[in-house]
Amino acid sequence: MTDVDLEVHHSAEDIAAALRADVREGLTAGRKWLPSKWFYDARGSELFERITELPEYYPTRAERAVLDRQAAEIAKISGAHTLVELGSGSSEKTRLLLDALREHGTLRSFVPLDVSESALAEASNAIAADYPSLAVHGVVGDFTEHLGLLPGDRPRLVAFLGGTIGNFLPADRAKFLRSVRDVLSEGEWLLLGTDLVKERDTLERAYDDAAGVTAEFNRNVLRVINERLGADFDPAAFAHESYWDAEAEWIEMRLRARTDLRVAIPGADLEVSFAAGEHIRTEISAKFRPEGVRAELSAAGFTLERWWTDPDGLFGVSLSRAIA
Template identity: 40%
Template sequence: MFNREHTDIKDKELIFRDLLSTGRSTMLALGKESDPICEFALSTAAGLEKTPRLLESRFLYDARGSEIYENICAQPEYYLTRTEASMLDRFAAQISRITGSVTLLELGSGNSAKMDSLFREFLEQSSRIRYLPVDVSSSALRQAGKDIRRKFPDVHVIGIHSTYEKMFPLLSCFSPSLILFLGSTIGNLDEQETIRFFSRMTRQMEDGDFFLLGIDLVKDPALLEAAYNDAAGVTREFTRNLFVRMNRELGSGIDLETVEHEAKYNPDLRRIEIAARFDRGQQIRISPLGRTFSVRSGEKIRTEISRKFVLDEMPPFLSAFGLELREVFTDEKKWFGLLLLQKTRPSTLKPIYDA
């Protein structure tokens, strides 16, 4: 394993091409040029300046956050992971037949646990396959790498510690590829962020590359709300951990006893909205920036959204980005959807340039 600092995309391309040719499993960090504490501080301050206040959900996943998320996935109310994993078991062979032999690149890969059935099917086609998990959580990547090497020695794993956005400019290095975005993680982005995500990603995909998208579908609000309010209080701990992280990394000085987890379904926006509600007023310090924000008693700070989707609405939306539907899969209860798409032509939308 090694970490290196590289600011230039061309340098990164060369490193990747080198790593791909050696076949050595490793881990690489993109964006090491920026200071992670400073990035967290700036993002938190920007979110606390907004009305209503909100924090970027990617910061939920420090080492402890990733651990708690795995525990959420095991809760009986959290049907998403179980449902999607059993669909992948059922449809992996069909997916691999459609894509043929490709590099597997997973965005927001977490523990990579759902990949097993795909690895098995792709290893039927080729004696050795390549897998690039991309995640902001270095602890999750490290553990996933170890687990995969133990279970599947013929999978060449290159873990990439990075945001999705920093990875996009390098996507063409791995073509032909199947890019996976599972767990309905796309639902954590609001509508504008989703458009920006697809616009930037598809501009960097080569024609013929595939994309597998897992989405949680609109259903009874009681089932949705239960999934984000598990009886064991694991999701509550996940929300509170963000403030534990702020205290540790930003010196925020928050009394954690005042932070309560709230998750409600907003039917107009078709999304679960998760917030921390403060039972008493607080002064939140962002020490690296020398700033303090006052939070009123009863005030909520949004920590995450989880949008829910209607299956039939997705193909026309994705087609505007040049992604054509190749196959759609769902479970018996129609709770979850998997869309296999292929980049066939340029986006018909105006490009959105990186800030």
Template identity: 50%
Template sequence: MNKSVPLGADLSRALFAADLVEGLSAAPKATPPKWFYDAEGSRLFGEITRLPEYYPTRTETALLRRIGPEIARAVGPDRSVVEFGSGSADKAALLLAALNRPAGYVCVEIDPGAARATAAEVARRFPGLPTRGVAGDFTNLKAQPAAAHATHRLGFFPGSTIGNFDPPEAATLLSDMREHLGRGAQLLLGVDLVKDAATLEAAYDDAAGVTAAFNLNLLVRANRELGAGFDLDAFAHEARWNAEASRIEMHLRALQPTSATIDGESFRFAPGETIHTESSYKYTPEGVAALAERGGWRTKQLWTDPKGWFALALLGA
């Protein structure tokens, strides 16, 4: 398995600054959600996954545990697993334990610390399994060499992270994953399904304020790494369901006139103006199949939990 070029500190800063300048120059202002995940962002997201309101992680984990043998039969033996945006080793460990003779494991994670920690934990749980953590941006797979291995690969993209991308971008990402994984590849994709607005909004605006801290940490990171000078008290977390677009939106809303500066570019915020920091699209099972097809995959099998809240789809190239 080849290791891709990691994101060095200088390159990471430059990309972070460029994305924020571009996003804050747009109308309306928006930033890519991948920059949530510095060390503190990764820690806070770990807390979010354990909150009572945040159903996706526990629902997907229970589903993965229940259908593990079915996945193994559908996937076949000797697959090398490539996980995109791992965050932690827990779901990968469930998948690897279910598979028949897994041949290796690679995690691609933008936070170098999380990439190392996930790979180390998988190696601890599965002694002798070839394991590698790659510090890289899975949204730019064309810039990374494929993780070459003698066996066919099984991509693993859990957590409904695909929902963070607008549908055309999601289809492009799935197409890039298909090319990256190579001939004969399969992809196990986690997708959050449409449900009532109250459940969705509570999952992204918890009573303990952990999601708010996670959202605001983007500005903390910009201050620390870019010297942006955001007044943290001038912004508040907001989550809302956009039924027309079938997505939850997270925003940082300006409470008063304020400004910030990134690489010499000044950005002003009027009271009530927001930075759109994340979208989380929710799909129907039919929508999952259509998205997969636009990305060049076919849906081999789709499983849901008993409530129909979450889906795991096995795609074939």
């Protein structure tokens, strides 16, 4: 088996400092919020994997359907020597791309980036075991901070899948796409997964399933703060809500205080009051239209070369080339 090269740019101390800063900023704001990245400790990751298998949650299945059909064409068009995966997680869907690039004869290396060192090491070792001739270079980091440190033989194909791009507010999304373009050479590639605008009921059910798994996932951000910052949140004191904002064209996930509450967060040197009915926004998940995706990519310095959807038109995957 090929040895895995693991490069750490985001230590446990860095993560703790980032959580403290986000909690202080978000929970002292006029309209309280928390970043969705803090859902993902080991329990949160397990809950999300369960969400992807729920009947209401279509994005994972729809995106996989696109990659099943188009991976060979993606490999042929890009001719990539290196596949870079941002927010790698389990790298499951990426195996479709690795297989296609290997079959095409251009694949040399795989560079997964993830904030969790343990999850990245596990995923990287699994890939190295199944692709023994592949150079695997994992990068422990935050894809909003450490893109400039990504290695790999050119041309590179950067995959940002799962609709995660929708978790950025529009200005942050533009900044992020530009930062991806800035680390690529002209002619390198971005493969982007985007959930599409559709009827309200389908969207809201995808984020509020009948089994309550998404509700537990949403409350997990409070458990993470309890564990890492010594807070005394009672997750059961908050109701899970999902709401389609038709004007912004995004789903908001929220936690609503059931009663008046006061929460101590010693690790952030903070006490926070909640009025009954007050919300914490824990996630936005923007939904896209094809013309909007093209415009945003163009503004960031990419030209959209291919656009695919699943057979039901629920989810879009775009392949774009970095231009001068």
